[in-house]
Amino acid sequence: MSGIPPYATMPQRVWYYTFRVICGLIFAFLITPVLIVIPLSFNAQDFFTFTPEMLRFDPAGYSLKHYEDFFTSDDWQSALWNSLKIAPMATILSVGFGTLAAIGLSQPHVPFRRAIMAILISPMIVPLIISAAGMYFFYSRIGLQGTYLGVVLAHAALGIPFVIITVTATLVGFDRSLTRAAANMGADPVTTFFKVQMPLILPGVISGGLFAFITSFDEVVVVIFVGSAKQQTLPWQMYIGLREQISPTILAVATILVAISICLLTTVELLRRRSERLRGMSPG
Amino acid sequence: MSDVADTGPMLAADGTPLKKSLGRALRRQKMRALMLIAPLLLFILLAFILPVGDMLYWSVKNGIVSETLPRTVVALKDWDANSGELPDEPVYAAMAADLHEASLAKTHTKVGVRLNYENPGISSLFRKSGRAAKKWEPAADGPWKDQLIELHKGWGDTAVWRTIQTYSPPLTSGYYLNAADMRVGPDGPEMRPENERIYMLLFGRTLKLSLMITLSCVLLGYPVAWLLANLPTRKANMLMILVLLPFWTSLLVRTSAWKVMLQQQGVINDVLVWIGLVADDARLVMINNQFGTVIAMTHILLPFMILPMYSVMQTIPPTYLRAAKSLGATNWTAFWRVYFPQSVPGIGAGSILVFILAIGYYITPALVGGTKGTFISNRIAFHISSSLNWGLAAALGAILLVVVLLLYWAYDKIVGIDNVKLG
Numbered sequence A: 001m002s003g004i005p006p007y008a009t010m011p012q013r014v015w016y017y018t019f020r021v022i023c024g025l026i027f028a029f030l031i032t033p034v035l036i037v038i039p040l041s042f043n044a045q046d047f048f049t050f051t052p053e054m055l056r057f058d059p060a061g062y063s064l065k066h067y068e069d070f071f072t073s074d075d076w077q078s079a080l081w082n083s084l085k086i087a088p089m090a091t092i093l094s095v096g097f098g099t100l101a102a103i104g105l106s107q108p109h110v111p112f113r114r115a116i117m118a119i120l121i122s123p124m125i126v127p128l129i130i131s132a133a134g135m136y137f138f139y140s141r142i143g144l145q146g147t148y149l150g151v152v153l154a155h156a157a158l159g160i161p162f163v164i165i166t167v168t169a170t171l172v173g174f175d176r177s178l179t180r181a182a183a184n185m186g187a188d189p190v191t192t193f194f195k196v197q198m199p200l201i202l203p204g205v206i207s208g209g210l211f212a213f214i215t216s217f218d219e220v221v222v223v224i225f226v227g228s229a230k231q232q233t234l235p236w237q238m239y240i241g242l243r244e245q246i247s248p249t250i251l252a253v254a255t256i257l258v259a260i261s262i263c264l265l266t267t268v269e270l271l272r273r274r275s276e277r278l279r280g281m282s283p284g
Numbered sequence B: 001m002s003d004v005a006d007t008g009p010m011l012a013a014d015g016t017p018l019k020k021s022l023g024r025a026l027r028r029q030k031m032r033a034l035m036l037i038a039p040l041l042l043f044i045l046l047a048f049i050l051p052v053g054d055m056l057y058w059s060v061k062n063g064i065v066s067e068t069l070p071r072t073v074v075a076l077k078d079w080d081a082n083s084g085e086l087p088d089e090p091v092y093a094a095m096a097a098d099l100h101e102a103s104l105a106k107t108h109t110k111v112g113v114r115l116n117y118e119n120p121g122i123s124s125l126f127r128k129s130g131r132a133a134k135k136w137e138p139a140a141d142g143p144w145k146d147q148l149i150e151l152h153k154g155w156g157d158t159a160v161w162r163t164i165q166t167y168s169p170p171l172t173s174g175y176y177l178n179a180a181d182m183r184v185g186p187d188g189p190e191m192r193p194e195n196e197r198i199y200m201l202l203f204g205r206t207l208k209l210s211l212m213i214t215l216s217c218v219l220l221g222y223p224v225a226w227l228l229a230n231l232p233t234r235k236a237n238m239l240m241i242l243v244l245l246p247f248w249t250s251l252l253v254r255t256s257a258w259k260v261m262l263q264q265q266g267v268i269n270d271v272l273v274w275i276g277l278v279a280d281d282a283r284l285v286m287i288n289n290q291f292g293t294v295i296a297m298t299h300i301l302l303p304f305m306i307l308p309m310y311s312v313m314q315t316i317p318p319t320y321l322r323a324a325k326s327l328g329a330t331n332w333t334a335f336w337r338v339y340f341p342q343s344v345p346g347i348g349a350g351s352i353l354v355f356i357l358a359i360g361y362y363i364t365p366a367l368v369g370g371t372k373g374t375f376i377s378n379r380i381a382f383h384i385s386s387s388l389n390w391g392l393a394a395a396l397g398a399i400l401l402v403v404v405l406l407l408y409w410a411y412d413k414i415v416g417i418d419n420v421k422l423g
Helices: A010-040 A065-072 A074-105 A113-125 A128-141 A148-172 A177-184 A189-218 A221-226 A234-243 A249-278 B002-006 B018-058 B063-068 B070-078 B089-105 B108-116 B122-133 B145-151 B158-166 B174-179 B199-230 B233-248 B251-262 B267-275 B290-313 B319-326 B331-359 B363-368 B376-385 B390-414
Strands: B182-185 B188-191
Touching (some): A010 B233, A065 A074, A065 A249, A074 A113, A074 A148, A074 B018, A113 B390, A128 A148, A128 A221, A128 B018, A148 A221, A189 A234, A189 A249, A221 A234, A234 A249, A234 B363, B018 B390, B063 B070, B063 B108, B070 B089, B089 B122, B089 B145, B122 B145, B174 B182, B199 B233, B233 B290, B251 B290, B290 B363, B319 B331, B331 B390
16 A cells, blocks of 8 residues: 555545554654653753753753763773673573574474473563562572672573574575585585585574673663672663662663664664575565 | 285385384484484573572472471471460470570571561561570470560460461462462451452552553554555665664663653653643653553553564455455455454464563563552562562562463464564
8 A cells, every 4th residue: 555546535535644644653652762862861961851952952052971971980881891791691602502402493303392492482471570580599599699600691591582583583494405415415514504504594693692682781670680789780770870860871871772772773684684685585 | 026015014225124214214303403402491491490490489488487496386286276275385385495496596587577477576576585585494494384475475365376387387378378468367268458458459450551551552553563564665664663773772771761751840741831731830740650651661562562463464465455445345344354354363463472571571660650550570579679578579470470371372372482573
């Protein structure tokens, strides 16, 4: 339904435009909260709304002081570093285990496939507070609570469903005769995997990795319970900031995080299109 | 020809029967698949399933009374709580001996705190008695009955002894009763007084708000999914970014954005005042209540509704609608009788997903929900970190988990876990 046919009646025309307006409003609802933090983060005052100077586009109404605050505050900087230490490790673990398992799951004959899949996806479904409570009780008993390793393991478990979903989706279109051809020409399974299979499923693996990364990078419930003050991550610091003294520095952090998500989204979209092209589907 | 037919089963190249050989190959293939999955499965079992199972054990575990007061538990076994009479001297002597030992090991306060969940006031009884018990000579200073009652009148209350007796077994259903706003009374389980019933209210509110969120996601998601599925691919991809960007944006960024926008001095109120819809002194209260929770969570979960709807709607051929119209259906009939029924699987998939995610939400209700807009998860977190009643937290969590797993099972039956799509 693109465009309106010339024979459309008046009520049809009215409905066509009303519908477009409704959809436009819903899109605005979706995107406004994400975008509104960007201009507000350049506020020269400690307010959370547009000051009259900002509305007049007076340069005096804008400043970078909240960003300065973020880059000079010890709390925020250590939170940033903690996030950057935890997320990549968790991502490596999820992608390593997850890719292997996804390849196993897409073999033609897998016993208990459905049950295994249900278990592997469950970290995404079980409410975070329950995962957090269970991990808190259990990890404190075995001495992992409040350690870097504990947080990394917990985050890796949370990221795995995303890797499994994206990689198995890529493997659906994978042509099995390619591995047979490689084996036929004398390649051992390891060579076949790295030279034939891996390059083809790489886009899926990378998207899964990015999903796992953002899961860990954004995660706050589990880290609050499993971590200690030494593992305070960026979202945790934001959560504290929002609960206690809400300071406009949060908006600066939020803007930086929005910029990161834009980069990740672009990468994932490009990878998805590349993978569709490789598999001979329409590039869209 | 006849030779071959007589030699029995068909043989593979190495002389084994073909059937056996094929069976072996299949088995090897299965083993290889399992070997690839095993590391991850083991990891998930250890790092995730086991902790969740451990939490379930916490919800029934009750070793503390029988560990701290072993003699009392034995002596109290034959006492009939419904007789209305206090236990006899041996029970008091056993309690004195247990208290003496517990006060030396400093465990008497813990058991007091545990029993206090069931019968408020017991904690101070144990604290006070424990302080005195340090100096006792349990074997020599008897008889204990009158001494204990004199020390604290709580020891002369049959309700206290009943509580100790009820909670002496190593496993208890007490936390679950508590989570269902019930308690063990003289005649078995009974409802708590009206003013103490909070958990059913919280579960009810969690379900109600999750349903409202799911419903508003359906209402807002359907038109957008329809538009995306019916526009030319290039345009649809452009608009898809507006859906995917919020999906990729940090949960805390979106929650803080809503907190900033909904405040009384926030952007929405400013705009409303500027247009003149709302007077400056009558700014709307949109945060720290249920409205704030519903609107922020609808925004956060909307992409989870749009994406499954979109992928179902993409598969509905547009020719069906045209066929219906050419057969004389009005626009509405064509949509309602032809298009809508085919899009129901998308609505179902999206709704279950959104509902599952909404029911366990913690961060957003905690930040924008105030006291009236909090969910059961917030109460669980409170019991883990503030009141330290882990058993109750585990029981509440277990109930929530059962609800979610039922929905997960339904999702698997209707949609199939393999068909979950991300972006």
